[in-house]
Amino acid sequence: RVVPLNTWVLISNFKVAYNLQRRPDGTFDRDLSEYLDRKVPANINPVDGVFSFDHVDGATGLLNRVYQPSSRIESRWRIVDLEKPLSATEVVPVIVFFHGGSFTHSSANSAIYDTFCRRLVNVCKAVVVSVDYRRSPEHRYPCAYDDGWAALKWVKSRTWLQSGKDSKVHVYLAGDSSGGNIAHNVAVMAAEAGVEVLGNILLHPMFGGQSRTESEKRLDGKYFVTLQDRDWYWRAYLPEGEDRDHPACNPFGPRGRTLDGLEFPKSLIVVAGLDLIQDWQLAYVKGLEKCGQQVKLLYLDKATIGFYFLPNNDHFYCLMNEIKGFISSDLN
């Protein structure tokens, strides 16, 4: 095996569970999905240096879970003072994180993502806001992007997330799988609206296209993921009747748009060498470069999807270092 045993068990279990939830007719057993998803509540008590609390949007019921380093907490009463900015002098990065799950699975309060966000806080000394978005097939494109955009605007407008002498919210967008796709699209919306995003971190982002690439054919079914399930998720997310060259799926494809001249944030794109959709991710990197946008590719040769869920492999540590460097290079 190329992955540690516990990682293999974790991801295989997801694969089996997800197979149970997807129906061949394109519908989805949401009840079963919620039943099986392991969730954790927020915790205002610091655990390993991080505490969290939830903000729920009254209108939509969507959750934003905010993670902060425990130095921020008013230790006596476990109250977060939401009057003050994060810091008046230093810059404290705020990472808006979109969880993965192929637009269909998981939530901000899923255990795997809660754990991951906590690690991000410690590694980057950042505040992380993990965002819930409406999922497919119940809610198709562009719901996830709209929700992501709303979350970004919410984050940008919180005075208690501001930092630095310039008193603004220093935002990075991040996401894995579908979350990476959402991060890209929200960044485009932000750039078009003149809302500043300092950087994008895309962890094996979910892209695709109508044609079948070499990596898809070579790796189909080899490392947890099949083309068949990828197709299912696109059919569930894209508007009915659309194909995979829809720009949401294939941003630099035949129906894609150029980002030339757009104030797009710098990007860190992480590609797992055993991910069958890597050709699309590499095409995305090329697409960004062609538009003159700043992009760094981190290609992890022997990594499979989900390598970052458990800190038991070199790729995980390499990733964390890269993310840390990507963010801290702006702090000076």
Next chain:
Amino acid sequence: MLRYDSTSSSAGSSSGSLSSSSSSSKPPQQDIDGLLAGAGYKVRSSELRQVAQRLERLETAMGNSPADFSQLASDAILYNPSDLACWVDSLLTEFAEPPPTCSSDFIVDPVNNQTVVNSAWTAAEPHTPQVHQNITYDEQQSLDNQLTVVTAMEEDSGIRLVHMLMTCAECVQSGDLSLATSLIDDMQGLLTHVNTVCGIGKVAGHFIDALSRRIFQGMGGGSVNGGSAFENEILYHHFYEACPYLKFAHFTANQAILEAFDGHDCVHVVDFNLMHGLQWPALIQALALRPGGPPLLRLTGIGPPSPDGRDSLREIGLRLAELARSVNVRFAFRGVAASRLEDVKPWMLQVNPKEAVAVNSIMQLHRLLGSEQTRNSPIDTVLSWIRGLNPKIMTVVEQEANHNQPGFLDRFTEALYYYSTMFDSLEACRVQPEKALAEIYIQREIGNVVSCEGSARVERHEPLAKWRRRLSGAGFRALHLGSNAFKQASMLLTLFSAEGYSVEENEGCLRLGWHSSPLIAASAWQAVPAWDNHMSSS
């Protein structure tokens, strides 16, 4: 079929796959894979390889007959997904191909020409549900995780109010009653400036009242909730209507009881708090519709004595009997009047050894916890006689809160967050007077938690993790509530309640909460037969 955890520590009698763990020198708790625990799964490191192998078999089976798999997926009932080893095994039992010794996975029934599963194989399958010791490794962690979900306040007044509440509570704990009193005055004033629509503002007034009562009564506590049994019943009924917590409790317990009674002709439900008997019409009707016909149902309802000569228990019994008669269910009712649960003796219940017994406790067990942790505390006594009844099932629903800590400030803080979440959820209720009376119901609970002590403080809520330990220690094992109960609870919420409530599965138990904060937990238990009990007696 209900699934259970064995609390037996020596599982060597089941298949050889557990032999490695029983010969392992580490106690099972420390053998849990820590990284998977962080992802919400409990697997012993020593079993990882076997789980992986079985996952592989499962994947192969899925690949071979994907259409059948999809159909079976919607019919199967799944339990306790955190326990990966058990879960994978249960899926294998449902879906997998037989081991190579069997010639085919399906045989055609020659009489009906229908395809049936090779039942001989499933019965003989040596890997059918593994029994595992209750894993207690991270219960402390989950206990801590339940401590609070913060209400983030974005208003100056709101924050100041909370600060003052906490300071006041700290003064009360340290005995500085004069400062506490002046803080009460300040807070009353501040309350007029605070937005009382959002969680903390709304509930702060009740906490100020409760603190104030505590201060002025001295530490002796007193009968704060002077409400009569009649009043309490009215408030309870409105709380039942205004929000889904009690409906969820009844519904989930009934589902489990129904399953436990399957195949029994004489069944006896012991309800620890009858109230208006709101839980039972649904069970009576479900039993009436049971394939094969309803059993003889006995219901023993425990409740406080009526002061004015009315026999309210009997009245409720008569109404239920009327309903049972109308759906042709043979029914017998007995009322047991007792002011406290610990005054009930098992002989009063007149349990017949031939009947299947269900003990139903909706938010009653915590009242037995008492302030001293003595050897024969009421909880131990009651759990012991429950066990003696050898019930088919004991359904337990409790508030998912930590309101029984010895330190007053800790308790106060917990309660502040718990009840502000509950009040938040109540905002969604639009019907009056249900909402107003439900608020009074909750307010009385707050009053008890905050201003009472000793035997007067009966609202001694403890979280699920603690109940698990307590009940396991008292000789009970968990019966898992499965995916069908989860689905039905979710449906119930959609039908009867506003958006925002969510059901969550937690190691075989179900928790209902407001957004992602669990507020009430339902679980089911069975007594471990005495000869099966390998646990230490302490």
